[in-house]
Amino acid sequence: MKIAKETTMKKNLIIGGVAAIAAAVITKSNIEKSRAIRRDFVKTRHKVLIVGATSAIAQETAKRFAEEGNDLFLVARNEANLNAVADDLRARGANKVETAVLDLNELSEHTGLLEQVTQSLGGLDIALIAHGTLGDQEASQSDFDIARQELKTNFLSIVSLLTLIANQFEAQKSGVIAVVSSVAGDRGRGSNYVYGAAKAGVTTFLQGLRNRLSKAGVTVITIKPGFVDTPMTAHIEKGPLFVGPDVIATGIYQAILNKQDVVYLPVFWFGIMSVIRHIPEGIFKRLSL
Amino acid sequence: MKEYQSWGRVFHYEHKIRPVLWRDSDLRLNELDAPVLPFGLGRSYGDSCLNDGGYLLDARPLNRFISLDREKGLLRCEAGVSLAEILKLIVPHNWFLSVTPGTKFITLGGAIANDVHGKNHAYAGTFGAHVTQFELLRSNGDRLLCSPTQNTDFFKATIGGLGLTGLILWAEIQLKRIESPFIEEDIIKFDNLDEFFEIAADSEEAYEHTVAWINSSATGASLGKGLFMRGNNAAPPFAETPHQPSDLQITVPFDAPDFVLNKATMRALNALYYGQQAAKIKHRLAHYESFFYPLDAILQWNRGYGKRGFMQYQCIVPYDDNHRAIQQILEKVAASGLTPSFLNVFKTFGDYPSPGMLSFPRKGVTLAIDFANEGQATLDFQDELDRIVLDSGGTGGYAAKDARISPAFFRAFYPQMDEFSQYVDPKFSSSFWRRVTGRRANNQ
Numbered sequence: 170m171k172i173a174k175e176t177t178m179k180k181n182l183i184i185g186g187v188a189a190i191a192a193a194v195i196t197k198s199n200i201e202k203s204r205a206i207r208r209d210f211v212k213t214r215h216k217v218l219i220v221g222a223t224s225a226i227a228q229e230t231a232k233r234f235a236e237e238g239n240d241l242f243l244v245a246r247n248e249a250n251l252n253a254v255a256d257d258l259r260a261r262g263a264n265k266v267e268t269a270v271l272d273l274n275e276l277s278e279h280t281g282l283l284e285q286v287t288q289s290l291g292g293l294d295i296a297l298i299a300h301g302t303l304g305d306q307e308a309s310q311s312d313f314d315i316a317r318q319e320l321k322t323n324f325l326s327i328v329s330l331l332t333l334i335a336n337q338f339e340a341q342k343s344g345v346i347a348v349v350s351s352v353a354g355d356r357g358r359g360s361n362y363v364y365g366a367a368k369a370g371v372t373t374f375l376q377g378l379r380n381r382l383s384k385a386g387v388t389v390i391t392i393k394p395g396f397v398d399t400p401m402t403a404h405i406e407k408g409p410l411f412v413g414p415d416v417i418a419t420g421i422y423q424a425i426l427n428k429q430d431v432v433y434l435p436v437f438w439f440g441i442m443s444v445i446r447h448i449p450e451g452i453f454k455r456l457s458l
Numbered sequence: 459m460k461e462y463q464s465w466g467r468v469f470h471y472e473h474k475i476r477p478v479l480w481r482d483s484d485l486r487l488n489e490l491d492a493p494v495l496p497f498g499l500g501r502s503y504g505d506s507c508l509n510d511g512g513y514l515l516d517a518r519p520l521n522r523f524i525s526l527d528r529e530k531g532l533l534r535c536e537a538g539v540s541l542a543e544i545l546k547l548i549v550p551h552n553w554f555l556s557v558t559p560g561t562k563f564i565t566l567g568g569a570i571a572n573d574v575h576g577k578n579h580a581y582a583g584t585f586g587a588h589v590t591q592f593e594l595l596r597s598n599g600d601r602l603l604c605s606p607t608q609n610t611d612f613f614k615a616t617i618g619g620l621g622l623t624g625l626i627l628w629a630e631i632q633l634k635r636i637e638s639p640f641i642e643e644d645i646i647k648f649d650n651l652d653e654f655f656e657i658a659a660d661s662e663e664a665y666e667h668t669v670a671w672i673n674s675s676a677t678g679a680s681l682g683k684g685l686f687m688r689g690n691n692a693a694p695p696f697a698e699t700p701h702q703p704s705d706l707q708i709t710v711p712f713d714a715p716d717f718v719l720n721k722a723t724m725r726a727l728n729a730l731y732y733g734q735q736a737a738k739i740k741h742r743l744a745h746y747e748s749f750f751y752p753l754d755a756i757l758q759w760n761r762g763y764g765k766r767g768f769m770q771y772q773c774i775v776p777y778d779d780n781h782r783a784i785q786q787i788l789e790k791v792a793a794s795g796l797t798p799s800f801l802n803v804f805k806t807f808g809d810y811p812s813p814g815m816l817s818f819p820r821k822g823v824t825l826a827i828d829f830a831n832e833g834q835a836t837l838d839f840q841d842e843l844d845r846i847v848l849d850s851g852g853t854g855g856y857a858a859k860d861a862r863i864s865p866a867f868f869r870a871f872y873p874q875m876d877e878f879s880q881y882v883d884p885k886f887s888s889s890f891w892r893r894v895t896g897r898r899a900n901n902q
Binding site: 225249250253254256257259260261400403 | 477479480481482519522523524525526535536547
C-alpha cells in the first residue's frame with residue numbers, strides 16, 4: 170500500500186516535471202513568436218482608418234498607431250475635437266494624419282468617405298470602427314424614434330461601412346477589420362436591451378463576415394469591452410469592474426497585432442459573460458440586470 | 459476607480475467632479491452652485507488641490523499634445539498632460555524639461571499652478587520661467603491668452619497661482635536641449651552642515667543639478683550629515699556603460715500599518731541609506747529616471763505612512779554664515795518626540811527671479827522634511843518651525859506641500875497675497891485658499 174503510494178507520487182512528480190518543462194518550452198517559443206510578430210508589425214507602415222476617432226477608446230488606440238509612425242485617417246462628427254485628436258497624433262509621431270468630419274448616420278456619405286480614405290492614404294490595411302452612442306434605455310422604450318436612431322447609429326451605420334470595407338478588403342485579399350461591439354450584446358437585459366440588441370446585431374454580423382472573409386485572408390475582430398470609464402459612462406457610478414480606456418486600447422492593439430477573432434476586454438469578461446449567458450431564461454427573466 | 463485625494467492623504471473630503479474633456483468644452487462654470495478648482499494628478503501634499511464641498515474640474519482628460527517644434531524645442535500641449543507623458547515624447551528627440559520636480563507624475567497645469575522647482579534653480583529658476591504662453595479659461599467664459607507680453611498680469615498671477623485664477627487649458631513651454639538621457643553624477647558624503655555648504659559652494663559653478671538628502675536622526679557634531687548629489691547632462695561617447703533604469707515598477711498595494719514607521723525603523727532606514735556608501739565620493743553615469751525621479755519607481759509610496767497620512771514641511775531660509783536657522787530646525791526635529799522622516803531634501807536656491815506673483819522659491823537654502831501625521835503634535839511642531847523661519851527672514855508655507863499653515867504666518871510669508879487676490883476668479887477657490895485667507899466654504 171505504502172509502496173504503491175510512493176510510486177504514484179514519483180509518477181506524479183515526473184509527469185509534473187515534464188509538464189512544467191513542456192509549459193516552459195511552449196511559453197518561451199510563444200514569447201519569441203509574439204516578439205517576431207510585433208517586430209514585423211512595427212516594421213511595416215500601416216494605413217489605418219479610425220471611425221469614431223474622438224471616442225476615448227479610439228483616441229487611446231490611435232496613440233499606439235501614431236507612436237509607431239503609421240498613416241492615419243480619422244473620422245468623427247465634431248470638427249474642433251477631431252482636430253485636437255489629429256494634432257495630438259501628429260505630435261506623437263504619426264507619419265500622416267488625414268481627417269473627415271462626418272455624422273456617420275448619413276449613410277449615403279459612406280461610399281464617398283471610403284473613396285476619400287483610400288485615395289488619401291494610398292490604400293487601406295486596417296479599419297477600426299469605434300463610433301457609437303450609449304442611449305437612454307427609458308427614452309428608447311417609450312419612443313420608437315429614439316430607439317430607431319440608436320439602432321441606426323450602433324448597428325446600421327456599422328453594417329453600411331463594413332459592407333464597403335469588406336468588399337474592398339476581399340478584393341485586395343488582405344486587411345484587418347476591428348469593430349468595437351460590447352458585452353452588452355451577449356445577452357439582452359432590461360436596463361439596456363436596445364443598445365444590447367444593436368451590439369448583438371454587430372456581433373452576429375461580424376461572425377458571418379469573418380466566416381466569409383477568412384477565405385480571402387481578411388481578419389475580422391470583434392472587440393467586446395466590459396465597463397469602461399469614459400465620457401460615455403460618465404453618468405454611471407463606477408464599480409471595481411471599470412477599467413480605463415487605455416486598458417481597452419492595449420487589448421485592441423494586441424488583437425490587431427495577433428489577428429485575433431473575438432476578444433473580451435479585459436479578459437475576465439469572458440468568464441463573467443459565460444456565466445451570464447448560461448443562466449436559464451426562466452431564472453434570468455426575474456433578475457434585475 | 460479614481461480617487462480625488464492629495465498626496466499626503468490627511469484630508470478626506472467630498473467633492474463633486476466635473477471632467478474637462480475638450481479644450482473647447484463649454485463648461486458653464488458660472489452656473490455651478492459651488493466653488494470650482496482644477497485638479498490634475500493630486501500630487502500636492504496638503505489641501506491646495508482640494509475643494510471640500512465644491513467641484514473639482516478633473517483636467518486629466520485634457521491630455522493631448524498640440525505641437526512639438528523639434529528644431530526650437532517648443533512644446534505645446536493641453537494642461538492635463540503629465541510630465542511623464544511629455545518626457546516619453548521629447549527625450550527620444552533629445553529634448554528635456556528645462557526644470558523638473560522630483561516626480562514626473564504631475565500635470566503640466568499643476569506644474570505651472572505651483573510654479574514647481576527642481577535641482578537646477580540657480581541655473582534655470584522655476585518651471586514658470588520656461589512657460590512661453592498659455593490659455594486661461596475664466597468662469598465668465600473669457601479665454602485669455604497669457605504670455606510675458608500679453609495679459610501679463612494674469613500670466614504672473616496664474617504661474618504659482620494654485621489654480622485659483624481660472625482653468626489653464628493648454629500651455630507652451632521651452633524645452634532644454636540634451637545630448638543623451640544620462641547624467642554624469644557625483645554622490646558625496648558630508649558629515650555636517652559646514653561641509654554641506656562647502657560642497658554646495660564648490661559645486662555651484664560647474665554643476666547644473668544639485669541636491670542633498672540629509673539624515674534627520676543625526677545629532678551633535680554630525681548634525682546635518684548626508685549625501686550630496688550633483689550632476690550635469692552627459693554627452694556621448696561614454697567611457698562607461700550607462701546605468702539603465704529598471705523596468706520594474708513596484709506599487710505599495712495598501713496602507714502600511716502605523717507601527718511600521720516608527721522612530722526605530724526610521725532611524726534604521728536612515729542609517730542604512732547613508733551607510734551604504736563607503737567611499738567619500740562615488741561617480742556614476744545615471745539615467746535621468748534614477749537621477750531625477752528615484753521615488754517614482756515605487757508607485758503609491760505615500761501609503762508607506764499608513765492610514766493616518768503624512769505632511770511635508772518645506773521652508774527657505776536666507777544664507778547665513780553660521781546657518782543658525784537650519785541648525786535650529788534640525789536640532790528641533792531630532793529632539794522632537796515625532797517620528798523622524800526618512801528622506802529629507804536639502805537644496806540651495808539661486809537668485810533667479812520667479813515669474814509668479816505667489817511663487818515660493820527665492821534665494822536661500824531650502825529644506826523639506828516629511829512627518830507622519832501624528833495629529834496635534836505634528837501641527838504644533840510645524841508652527842514652531844514657522845516661527846524660526848520667520849525670525850530668520852525666510853519663507854514657509856509652500857502651498858504645494860502645506861496642510862496646516864495659519865493665516866497669520868501665511869500673510870507674513872506672502873504679503874503679496876492681497877495683490878494676488880485681485881486675479882482670483884470669483885468662482886474658483888480651494889480648501890487651502892479658504893484656510894489661509896480665513897474664509898469659510900461656499901463663500902469663495
